[in-house]
Amino acid sequence: MQDCIFCKIINGDFGTEFVYENEDAVVFKDINPKANTHLLVVPRIHVESLNELDDEALLGRLMMTVKKAAQKAGLSSYRTVINTGKDAGQEVFHLHIHILSGDIRL
Numbered sequence: 001m002q003d004c005i006f007c008k009i010i011n012g013d014f015g016t017e018f019v020y021e022n023e024d025a026v027v028f029k030d031i032n033p034k035a036n037t038h039l040l041v042v043p044r045i046h047v048e049s050l051n052e053l054d055d056e057a058l059l060g061r062l063m064m065t066v067k068k069a070a071q072k073a074g075l076s077s078y079r080t081v082i083n084t085g086k087d088a089g090q091e092v093f094h095l096h097i098h099i100l101s102g103d104i105r106l
């Protein structure tokens with residue numbers, strides 16, 4: 001999607017480093033971290049939010065991606081957050097899963 005910042009990141013437009021990636025998703029550091037480690041798991045397909053995702057298998061694989069990215073980052077204890085909709089604090093309307101660990105401020 002043209003005006004989506006996360007689609008641009010996935011496309012490599014900003015040279016963002018991916019700490020983990022697979023066929024389904026890329027994982028990169030949040031630009032405004034709310035914990036010592038704050039990663040975002042972002043599906044490669046543009047889906048606005050959890051409300052628009054109908055693919056159960058993809059959702060399962062995204063959660064496995066959370067686990068693998070956390071393992072790769074050396075995290076054994078972490079919080080996952082999905083903000084769905086403006087009133088819940090969603091700011092970027094491309095589905096993403098936050099991974100937070102250490103001194104969590106969210």
Ligand code: AMP
Nearest residue numbers: 005029030031032083089090091092093
């Ligand atoms: P949410 O409020 O759940 O939509 O979360 C959006 C997150 O994306 C926020 O924590 C932002 O700090 C983060 N963010 C926004 N733009 C970027 C970017 N260019 N690179 C990395 N993280 C970003």
Ligand code: ZN
Nearest residue numbers: 004007046094
């Ligand atoms: Zn997008």
